[in-house]
Amino acid sequence: MNSATNASLIGARVLRKEDYRFLTGSGQYTDDVSLPRQSYAAFVRSPHAHARIKSIKTDKAQKAPGVLAVYTGEDLAAAKVGGLPCGWLITDVNGKPMKEPPYPPLARGKACHVGDRVAVVIAETLEQARDAAEKVKVDYEELPAVVDLRKASSSKPIHDIAPDNTCYVWALGDKAAIDAAFAKAAHVTKLDFVNNRLVPNAIEPRAANATYSRADDSYTLYVASQNPHVERLLMTAFVLGLPESKVRVVAPDVGGGFGSKIYLYGEDVVVTWAAKQLNRPVKWTADRSESYVSDAHGRDHLTTAELALDKDGKFLAMRVKTTANMGAYLSTFASCIPTILYATLLAGQYTTPLIYCEVTAVFTNTTPVDAYRGAGRPEATYVVERLVETAAREMKLDPVEMRRRNFIRQFPYQTPVALCYDTGNYEATLDAALQLADVKNFGKRKDESARRGKLRGIGYACYIEACGIAPSNVAGSLGARAGLFEAGEIRVHPTGTVTVFTGSHSHGQGHETSFAQVVADRLGLTIEQVEVVHGDTSKILFGMGTYGSRSIAVGGTAIVKALDKIVAKGRKIAAHLLEASESDIEYDRGQFKVAGTDRKKMFGEVAFAAYVPHNYPLDKLEPGLNENAFYDPTNFTFPAGSYVCEVEVDKDTGATQIAAFTAVDDFGRIINPMIVEGQVHGGLAQGIGQALTEGCRYESSGQLVTGSFMDYCIPRSSDVPLFKVDTRETPCTHNPLGVKGCGEAGAIGAPAAVMNAVTDALGVKDVPMPATAQTVWKHLR
Amino acid sequence: MTIKVSMRVNGKPVSAEVEARTLLVTLIRENLRLTGTHVGCDTAQCGACTVLMNGRAIKSCSIVAMQAEGAELLTIEGVAQPDGTLHPMQAAFKENHGLQCGFCTPGMVMNALDFAKSHPDPTEQEVRESLEGNLCRCTGYHNIVKSIMAGAKAMGGKL
Numbered sequence: 001m002n003s004a005t006n007a008s009l010i011g012a013r014v015l016r017k018e019d020y021r022f023l024t025g026s027g028q029y030t031d032d033v034s035l036p037r038q039s040y041a042a043f044v045r046s047p048h049a050h051a052r053i054k055s056i057k058t059d060k061a062q063k064a065p066g067v068l069a070v071y072t073g074e075d076l077a078a079a080k081v082g083g084l085p086c087g088w089l090i091t092d093v094n095g096k097p098m099k100e101p102p103y104p105p106l107a108r109g110k111a112c113h114v115g116d117r118v119a120v121v122i123a124e125t126l127e128q129a130r131d132a133a134e135k136v137k138v139d140y141e142e143l144p145a146v147v148d149l150r151k152a153s154s155s156k157p158i159h160d161i162a163p164d165n166t167c168y169v170w171a172l173g174d175k176a177a178i179d180a181a182f183a184k185a186a187h188v189t190k191l192d193f194v195n196n197r198l199v200p201n202a203i204e205p206r207a208a209n210a211t212y213s214r215a216d217d218s219y220t221l222y223v224a225s226q227n228p229h230v231e232r233l234l235m236t237a238f239v240l241g242l243p244e245s246k247v248r249v250v251a252p253d254v255g256g257g258f259g260s261k262i263y264l265y266g267e268d269v270v271v272t273w274a275a276k277q278l279n280r281p282v283k284w285t286a287d288r289s290e291s292y293v294s295d296a297h298g299r300d301h302l303t304t305a306e307l308a309l310d311k312d313g314k315f316l317a318m319r320v321k322t323t324a325n326m327g328a329y330l331s332t333f334a335s336c337i338p339t340i341l342y343a344t345l346l347a348g349q350y351t352t353p354l355i356y357c358e359v360t361a362v363f364t365n366t367t368p369v370d371a372y373r374g375a376g377r378p379e380a381t382y383v384v385e386r387l388v389e390t391a392a393r394e395m396k397l398d399p400v401e402m403r404r405r406n407f408i409r410q411f412p413y414q415t416p417v418a419l420c421y422d423t424g425n426y427e428a429t430l431d432a433a434l435q436l437a438d439v440k441n442f443g444k445r446k447d448e449s450a451r452r453g454k455l456r457g458i459g460y461a462c463y464i465e466a467c468g469i470a471p472s473n474v475a476g477s478l479g480a481r482a483g484l485f486e487a488g489e490i491r492v493h494p495t496g497t498v499t500v501f502t503g504s505h506s507h508g509q510g511h512e513t514s515f516a517q518v519v520a521d522r523l524g525l526t527i528e529q530v531e532v533v534h535g536d537t538s539k540i541l542f543g544m545g546t547y548g549s550r551s552i553a554v555g556g557t558a559i560v561k562a563l564d565k566i567v568a569k570g571r572k573i574a575a576h577l578l579e580a581s582e583s584d585i586e587y588d589r590g591q592f593k594v595a596g597t598d599r600k601k602m603f604g605e606v607a608f609a610a611y612v613p614h615n616y617p618l619d620k621l622e623p624g625l626n627e628n629a630f631y632d633p634t635n636f637t638f639p640a641g642s643y644v645c646e647v648e649v650d651k652d653t654g655a656t657q658i659a660a661f662t663a664v665d666d667f668g669r670i671i672n673p674m675i676v677e678g679q680v681h682g683g684l685a686q687g688i689g690q691a692l693t694e695g696c697r698y699e700s701s702g703q704l705v706t707g708s709f710m711d712y713c714i715p716r717s718s719d720v721p722l723f724k725v726d727t728r729e730t731p732c733t734h735n736p737l738g739v740k741g742c743g744e745a746g747a748i749g750a751p752a753a754v755m756n757a758v759t760d761a762l763g764v765k766d767v768p769m770p771a772t773a774q775t776v777w778k779h780l781r
Numbered sequence: 782m783t784i785k786v787s788m789r790v791n792g793k794p795v796s797a798e799v800e801a802r803t804l805l806v807t808l809i810r811e812n813l814r815l816t817g818t819h820v821g822c823d824t825a826q827c828g829a830c831t832v833l834m835n836g837r838a839i840k841s842c843s844i845v846a847m848q849a850e851g852a853e854l855l856t857i858e859g860v861a862q863p864d865g866t867l868h869p870m871q872a873a874f875k876e877n878h879g880l881q882c883g884f885c886t887p888g889m890v891m892n893a894l895d896f897a898k899s900h901p902d903p904t905e906q907e908v909r910e911s912l913e914g915n916l917c918r919c920t921g922y923h924n925i926v927k928s929i930m931a932g933a934k935a936m937g938g939k940l
Contacts, residue, residue, distance in 0.1 A: 025817015
């Protein structure tokens with residue numbers, strides 16, 4: 001669709017500007033970047049989950065054909081390269097800081113998980129680097145591996161700093177008051193479950209290609225990252241000790257992230273440091289096997305959850321105890337995921353007055369665990385929505401009716417777990433979902449399935465999420481070690497076309513289109529007249545990056561704030577050109593009009609005057625039309641929605657198919673419904689993947705059993721249905737676009753809906769995720 | 782030791798010196814610098830490296846370059862018309878929002894081109910079966926399925 005200047009572009013299904021390059025093979029991902037005098041890195045990784053490194057012999061590798069260098073952790077330490085920092089300090093129940101073990105980019109002294117980086121070989125070609133990596137001889141002394149979450153705190157320590165393998169014990173809520181409420185409850189529902197460990201699996205593997213210029217002692221790092229500025233900040237300030245002005249980080253086209261590309265990884269540090277040592281560009285691209293052992297994983301909680309209810313099914317209190325796996329080291333945001341982004345969401349859509357959550361974070365000899373699409377909120381939703389559905393079944397109440405009895409209806413609503421919901425209408429999304437899913441005829445469909453020998457079940461999930469991360473002062477008081485604002489710049493060119501610079505990186509979300517819609521709509525331009533630039537620290541002011549469904553709510557608002565400044569200056573220029581008072585100038589989509597007259601100047605004329613200031617108030621106003629804005633949100637946004645899932649289970653094989661999936665979401669105002677629907681579809685597939693197909697497994701020695709696409713099943717096309725999706729709108733009250741964010745919703749709401757449907761079909765209280773055919777079959781016996 | 786291989790790629794004759802172990806996808810990406818063909822795994826599962834060899838969709842990560850000696854290859858860079866106009870299957874992906882991050886997209890399109898030759902009006906089920914060897918993590922396949930159904934119709938059984 002081509003945009004017309006007279007129709008609003010907000011809410012229009014504008015086809016994506018970025019598609020042409022991707023459809024013609026012209027996208028440029030990190031591995032596509034090849035530089036003059038390119039060299040290639042291959043990492044030597046630990047085959048053991050836990051082992052002392054007694055010695056590393058590199059001489060044979062050093063002499064192998066094409067090899068330029070071999071480095072180990074000792075080389076990096078000698079060069080004073082620091083460890084990878086954690087960006088969020090959690091304070092434990094005793095007021096003490098969490099335990100932060102050293103996380104060297106290349107292991108020193110011992111390896112702590114299968115895939116831990118032990119050495120790097122850099123050579124003229126990739127094949128030479130890989131061949132030589134096999135000649136690095138590491139003498140390991142195997143140590144007992146800590147793998148089972150249940151036994152972590154009683155196992156021998158992985159890190160000296162954490163003798164009980166515990167990073168922190170953290171709690172939220174008044175336990176005594178909650179225990180008292182439980183004692184008086186008419187009914188208590190209790191569930192014990194594992195929120196299964198997941199591997200993000202963006203289809204583009206991680207990659208990094210660094211180059212160094214002796215001429216000005218500067219570095220450029222091309223990297224598959226969701227947040228190039230944060231990558232630069234962490235790497236320069238904490239690891240390499242370089243001025244930020246000497247390091248340019250470019251995240252070009254990035255093939256999906258889902259959280260796994262938020263973090264600063266050791267490989268990025270090593271290639272950047274090595275580029276200077278060798279005075280050559282150094283490129284590393286993960287193969288999929290490396291991705292499985294080195295990309296941060298997600299979820300992995302062991303939880304006991306209880307809900308106390310009165311005799312009418314009103315929620316009185318919730319008590320949750322979770323053990324969360326950090327893996328072997330603390331990844332960039334690992335510590336805040338099972339705390340700040342988890343416990344605070346346990347109110348869900350309900351008026352539960354008392355909530356207590358205790359989280360024990362433990363170290364294990366597994367790959368580090370961090371944010372994966374939803375990050376804490378899918379885990380919270382799973383707790384709440386499995387409890388609610390189970391309680392309804394136990395009390396013989398309709399699960400829909402039970403939800404209605406407990407919905408929050410007054411906004412703003414202060415939850416007992418710190419968050420204040422600004423707006424929402426949970427009845428509206430639920431009613432729409434029930435209708436779209438044709439729930440009233442479920443009985444007929446169940447009978448029809450039964451005639452074919454299949455068990456049909458229905459399940460619901462009404463989720464809430466906190467997006468638009470985050471008010472920096474709030475985050476700071478909770479332990480964040482960085483701000484969480486976003487930056488934007490509007491550069492108006494002399495002819496009135498515009499380049500937008502945003503700190504919100506796009507790796508599938510379509511920012512180049514939806515952000516252009518926001519700008520084109522405000523300035524009365526066509527989509528084609530607006531270019532959106534992201535992902536390059538040398539071009540963009542600053543950025544905190546893309547995660548937590550924050551792009552449109554925080555990054556989009558920064559752009560709106562910059563637009564406000566553009567319009568304000570344009571008004572002054574127009575007043576001068578029209579010989580009118582500034583206060584008489586009205587602005588609407590690219591037209592500056594003198595109120596009550598037909599005299600006007602178009603946006604392009606004002607832009608031209610700003611750059612060719614022949615008739616211009618130079619004594620009062622600078623020429624040019626270019627504005628920056630930083631925006632720090634005043635609250636989180638609270639997308640919410642209602643999901644209905646129907647499954648069909650084959651009694652003989654246990655195979656479970658999604659028969660229908662309906663999602664009605666409230667994302668506030670929607671800029672591009674086509675893009676939003678696509679985000680929901682993708683999130684749903686990942687949520688369904690968690691529920692039915694995806695489970696990361698380690699065997700007891702710490703070997704990753706599910707280390708390829710053949711062992712770890714991300715959904716294939718036949719695992720998911722065509723989705724029924726719709727939206728309802730309660731605009732966010734505290735940002736000018738009224739937007740809330742949509743990127744994670746599907747992954748947050750889907751697992752509980754699917755598992756509620758599976759347990760309904762089977763008539764059992766609980767089935768562990770993933771509900772594979774084998775697991776379901778066992779529950780049928 | 783290297784070996785010379787010759788083939789036609791996107792209508793043009795090419796030759797390159799490769800090692801015996803060099804994969805076809807490496808020849809395409811590194812020797813020919815046609816970087817639209819992607820590598821997403823190392824077990825021939827994801828399909829991001831799919832190209833047409835002698836008209837059939839193959840995973841270029843799972844054969845060595847020498848096996849393509851004398852072959853006619855089509856990669857994503859050769860699908861649009863010379864003036865840049867999108868092929869009907871590419872256009873269908875755009876119209877139906879059948880891509881997000883774009884990384885799996887070339888493989889999806891190449892596989893769909895082969896499939897659509899023999900399926901001018903496919904059902905949803907047929908399309909899903911055809912995607913068995915192509916993984917996408919962004920779209921939930923919903924819009925990819927719609928794209929291929931629309932693209933196949935637009936192609937009318939002809940490449």
